[in-house]
Structure formats: structure tokens, C-alpha cells
Amino acid sequence: MIEAEGLTKFYGSMAAIRDVTFRIDQGEVVGFLGPNGAGKSTTIRILTCYMPPTAGSAKIDGLDCFEKSLEVRNRIGYLPESVPLYSEMSVDRFLAFAAEAKGVEARKRRKEVARVVDICGLEKVSHRIIGHLSKGFRQRVGLAQALVNNPPILILDEPTIGLDPGQIIEIRHLILNLREKHTILLSSHILPEVAQICQRVMIINKGQIVATDSPANLTSRLQKSALVVIEVRGSSDDLASCLKQLDGVQNVTSDNDNHNRMMVETDRSRDLRPEIARLVVAKGVDLLELKPVDLSLEDIFMQLVTEETTQEESET
Amino acid sequence: MKGFWAVYRRELYGMFASPVMYVVAFTFLVISGYFFYSAMAYYNLLSFQAGQNPFMAKQFSVSEMVLRPFFLDLSIVLLLMAPLLTMRLFAEERKTGTLELLFTYPISDRASVLAKFTAVVSTFLLILVGTLPGIVFLHYLTSPSWQPILCGYLGVFLLGSAFLSLGIFTSSLTQNQIVAAVLSFGTLLMFWVIGWTKNLVGPQLGEIIEYISFTRHLDTFAKGVLDSRDLIYYLVFIVFFLFLTLRQMGSYRWRG
Secondary structure, X not given: OEEXXXXXXXXXXEEEEEEEEEEEOOOOEEEXXXXXXXXXXXXXXXXXXXXXXXXXXXXXXXXXXXXXXXXXXXXXXXXXXXXXXXXXXXXXXXXXXXXXXXXXXXXXXXXXXXXXXXXXXOXXXXXXXXXXXXHHHHHHHHHHHHHOOOOOEEEEEOXXXXXXXXXXXXXXXXXXXXXXXXXXXXXXXXXXHHHHHOOEEXXXXXXXXXXXXXXHHHHHHHHOEEEEEEEEEOOOOOHHHHHHHOOOEEEEEEOOOOOOEEEEEEXXXXXXXXXXXHHHHHOOOEEEEEEEOOHHHHHHXXXXXXXXXXXXXXXX | OXXXXXXXXXXXXXXXXXXXXXXXXXXXXXXXXXXXHHHHHHHHHHHHHHHOOHXXXXXXXXXXXXHHHHHHHHHHHHHHHHHHHHOHHHHHHHHHOOHHHHHHOOOOHHHHHHHHHHHHHHHHHHHHHOOHHHHHHHHHHHOOOHHHHHHHHHHHHHHHHHHHHHHHHHHHHOXXXXXXXXXXXXXXXXXXXHXXXXXXXXXXXXXXXXXXXXXXXXXXXXXXXXXXXXXXXXHHHHHHHHHHHHHHHHHHHHHO
């Protein structure tokens, strides 16, 4: 349904995303997770035909986003991150405009507007001017305009950002209800949101996709332990067992090809690198290398998890 | 031209929902009314004198003494007002981010530029209709021939549309409405006054400069002369700036 291949976008000489490749099948709900400035919005803007990529191609339903732009846009409902709305219009009128712009026939327009107003729970405010609405309602209007003309694909850029906890929950429920009828790509920088709603998560950092998996797998894979690789010179037979006795070390395995190279599995809650280094040196062995494995992904993950906890706390 | 009417109607709505349009229309009509009155009053004064001087009375003409100065005056008021009508068209959408909606709805860029232009021209036409009571009044008093009147209005309309097409372009350059208005006012004024240098730059270049300048083209219309050169001048001017706006939209997309 959505295919991105080698997407690269430069702003001037700065690359916002580099070689982003992924595939989303029909009916999937995929979360696009990454810290702020990782390139989520850029990728989304390419998919929604807001701007063309510098290199690579994006296809929706097999149609190229750049070459068949209008047809692609017909198939996508898009909620931009800043939720831009014509604030001088009333909700009704704005949605009618969206329907007309998306090519809904004149006689079906009223019905279509009523449908999305109903889905998004906007009945009470449908005659009010958008500029006078609260942030939560504006967000719903944004979602409503994306739903107009019932597009098969929904792309939502940070749909809950800037809302209060109650509103966040409402919007999540709304999105959960949309899962059955639409393929959804949802970006966020908060893990629990994605974990609740999505079957699959893509983590993007510094313009590149670093992991794709289900939220549960990702969590179990990463939260259990952290890996540290050390390389030493000189032999000390009991080094491995001594390392194992360190508080917080769960397991030590040595590399098959190179016995001087060891993987130390440590408790995630503490950084054990200084202690490992001290121990190795105390054993009278030269320490050549000591580095955490796959730190970028873990770092991002930690960041997302910490943001999650603060978010959760504020919700409760 | 998918989405043309949607954008056109939304744009008209936006235009009429903002106070700027009303203030511009009010000011335009008051000032043009004043110009019309003063032209009429002057005509009136002279016609009393002409009553005693049959030779002078022969050269009297309403279109020459009332309509021609009236249309020329209108164009000056337009010069000041047109940038205010167009400044918000793209600048506001860029500022509030709604351009992102417009860019991701299935509407071609060409349709949205054209729809915005048509909407602002329609508004301008409506304001122009506000000056008609003066003409009706004139008709009641003197029964002037209607061809020069139509021709003058056509001239003012084309000139106004040209102003608006330039304004829409400057509006697409920035997200600040004031910058857009000042840019378009400055450029319009430049087109206005550039003709004054025609005697200083040599005959060939002078000819070109005079052709580029607004003033001469408007005057032929105001005199009641319909010349294809002037028609083409305005049409080319309008198409050129709409085309530039379209290019600017494309460039804005690429830059992101």
C-alpha cells in the first residue's frame, strides 16, 4: 500500500532523511517513532505529496507520489503536525470545503460532512468558528478533514501533541476506532501511544530507520539488558568469571573467533562501563576497546521510554 | 482544473470574513466618489462659462472632462489599494500553515493559483460596481455615449487585474503580509513611473520603456480608444505574473 524506497531529502546541504526504505501493507497500523527532528515529518510530507524527495521514490497503491501526485493525494487523508485550519471558517463550512476540494459530489457533500462530524464527535461545535475552538476540538477538526471522502490511507503526524491527558485519550480512542477501515501511519515521539495503537513500529533517528518491529518485541529486545563489548590484550583466564561476579553483570560470553573479545551483558539500569574497565586493568590485562553495542537504537529507545514515563505520570 | 471552485469559494469566504476587504472597499469608494464629484463640479462650473461663449461650448465633452480624469484617478487609488487586497492570498496560508492542506488536497497548483486570482478579481469587480451610481447619475443628467464609459471601465478592470496578478506573486514570496504589500506597491509604482524616464534614455529604449509603463495604456482606454496593443499588454502582464506565482509555488514545494 505504501512503499518508500531510498527516500532522501536535503534542505540546502543538510540531509533531513537519508535512504529511508519501508513498506506498509494494506490494513496495517504502523507507528513512526523517533525523537523530535529525526525526520518523521519530512518523510510524511514526501508521502503526502507536500514535497518531492531529493532522491528515491515513494509509492502509494503503486502510484508514484511525485508523478501521479493528484491521484495519490486522492487516496490519503493527512493530518499535518501543526493542524493548520482556516480559523475564520465554521467547522461545517471548513469540512464542506475539504469535501469539495477532495472531489466529493455536491449532493453528497452534506452527508459526508455529517459522517465525519459524527465520527469525530463534533456535533456540538459544528456551527462554531474554528478560531474559537479549544485545542482538543481543533485537533478533532483536523482529524475530521483527513477523514473526509473516506480515504483508504490515513497519515497522522503527531496527532496528540500539545493536548492535555484527557484529550490525548479521546484522540487515541478515535484512532483506535479507525483501525478497521483504514491503513494508518502515525508518527509520534511517545512510545506508549504507539504501543497502544500500532501493530508495528518503525524507529527513525537522525534521518535513518534504525529498527522495525512490533512494539512488544522491541520492548523485550531492548529493555532486558545492555550489551558492552570489550577487547583485551594479554590473557587472564579468570577474567570472564570475575566479570560475571560484578554486581549487575548478567552474562559474559567470549567471541568464538577472537578469545580476547568479550560480550558483557549488563543490567540496563546502571552504566557498568567504569567498573568493567577498572576490573580489567586490575587484572593486569590491557584494555584495548570498550564500547556499548548498538547504542544509537538503545539511546533513542531510552529517550522514548523516559518520555513515556513522564507522559504517563502526567496522565494519571 | 480540479478543485478550482472549492478554492475559489473558500477564498471569497476568506476575503469577506476579513475586515481588510471592507476597509479597502470603503476607502476606495469614498475617494473615487470624491474624484467623481470634483470632476463633475469642475465640469459644471465650466459649462456655466461656456453658456456665454459658444466657441468654448463646441469643445465641451463629458467623456473628455469628467470620465477621462475620473478613470485616471481611479487607477491611482487602485495603485494604493490593490496590494492590500492581494497581500494575504498566499502569505497568510504560509504563515498559518494551511498551505500544507492546500498542497496535499487533490488540487493542482495551477487550479489554486488561478482560483485565488479569480477570487480577488471578483472582489475587485464588486468594488468597482460600487462606482456605478455616479455613472447612472451622469447618465440621468447629460446622457453621455456609453462606449467610452464601457471602454474606460474595461481599462480600469484590466489595470486592476494586472495589479492583482503582481500582488498575488509578491504574496507567494513571503509569509509576511506587510512585506508582500510593500513589495507589490513598490513594484507597481516602479511600473507607473518608469515611463517618465523615456526622454532621457534615447529613442529606442524610450519606446520600450513607455510600452512597459502602465500610464500610456490606461490613458488610451480612458479616452475611449480600444487598442489591441493595450489589451495584449495587460493580458501578457497578468499571465506572466500568474506564471511566476506558479513557479514560485513549485520552488516552495521543493525547498520544503
